[in-house]
Amino acid sequence: MSTLALSAPRRATLADTLSPTFALNVALVVGAAALVGVLAQVSIPLGFTPVPITGQTLGVLLAGAALGWRRASLSMALYLVAGMAGLPWYAGHSSGMPVTLGYIVGFVLAGAVLGSLAQRGTDRTVIRAVLTMILGELAIYVIGVPWLALSIHVSLAKAISLGLTPFLAGDAIKAAIAGVALPASWRLVGRLTNR
Numbered sequence: 032m033s034t035l036a037l038s039a040p041r042r043a044t045l046a047d048t049l050s051p052t053f054a055l056n057v058a059l060v061v062g063a064a065a066l067v068g069v070l071a072q073v074s075i076p077l078g079f080t081p082v083p084i085t086g087q088t089l090g091v092l093l094a095g096a097a098l099g100w101r102r103a104s105l106s107m108a109l110y111l112v113a114g115m116a117g118l119p120w121y122a123g124h125s126s127g128m129p130v131t132l133g134y135i136v137g138f139v140l141a142g143a144v145l146g147s148l149a150q151r152g153t154d155r156t157v158i159r160a161v162l163t164m165i166l167g168e169l170a171i172y173v174i175g176v177p178w179l180a181l182s183i184h185v186s187l188a189k190a191i192s193l194g195l196t197p198f199l200a201g202d203a204i205k206a207a208i209a210g211v212a213l214p215a216s217w218r219l220v221g222r223l224t225n226r
Contacts, residue, residue, distance in 0.1 A: 042152045044099040045213070048220050056102060063094035063106035064113065067138070068120030076123070080193040081130045081183060084201055085122045088171060091138045092164045092209035095145025096154045097216070103142030111135050133178020134194075137171035144170045154213040161210030168202050 046059050073086035095103040110120070114135065119126045121135065145167040148154075153163040172195055180190035 042150055044146065044149050044154075045097040045216055045220065046099060046102060048224070059098055060102050060106045060109060063090070063098060063103070064110040065120075066090045066094060067107070067110050068114075068118075071120060071122045072124065074122040077197065080197060082134070082179065082194045082198070083122050083131075084198065087122065087138075088168065088202065089205045089209060091141050091171070092145065092167050092205060093212065095142040095167055096149040096160070096163060096209065096213050098142075098146055099150050100143045100146030103146035104139050105142075107135075107138040107142040111139060130179060130182040131175070133182070134171055134175035136178065137174035140174060141167040141170040149213070155217050157210055157214050160213045161206050164206035164209045168206060 046056075049055060049059075051059065067087045067090035070086035070090040075084040077083060091107065094106055097103075098106060114121045114126045115128065115132075117126050121129060122131065145163060148163045148166065153159045176190050176194050177187060179185075179194040180187050183190075183193075185193070
């Protein structure tokens with residue numbers, strides 16, 4: 032049936048294998064937001080665009096797939112709201128409403144997309160995991176690029192050239208790293224739990 036993929040049963044995520052309590056769920060959400068905040072400090076400004084190269088999208092990919100959609104979207108929402116409230120954990124120790132805020136809003140969508148797909152088992156094999164990570168990155172750009180266009184008052188085509196195309200190679204590397212890390216983590220969990 033064509034609805035089989037949409038109605039696939041929910042599978043455990045990596046976070047679910049910990050049998051999380053309420054306190055552990057809170058720690059996972061806060062910890063994933065902090066991971067993205069730390070990776071955001073791996074930031075390389077580019078002279079021709081207001082969007083820097085950062086490590087934060089790798090954190091979003093890993094957290095999204097490992098936590099499941101609820102925890103991942105909550106974690107990315109926490110990252111967004113805390114930064115807007117003044118916590119300096121956006122790229123370059125910034126906070127508030129930078130022109131790149133649309134990408135950070137996209138993190139919330141990406142967390143939901145990645146987590147939902149991972150709950151269908153797409154994080155168990157490298158090929159499916161890499162494709163899942165690419166979809167997560169697309170979710171970030173769907174919001175980030177138009178927001179950038181509005182923020183700096185340029186056309187969507189110009190925003191694509193400033194906020195998407197320079198980052199495709201790096202994002203492919205991040206998708207590959209996360210796409211290998213998740214299945215490898217599942218294999219490790221399987222060995223540790225004799226599954």
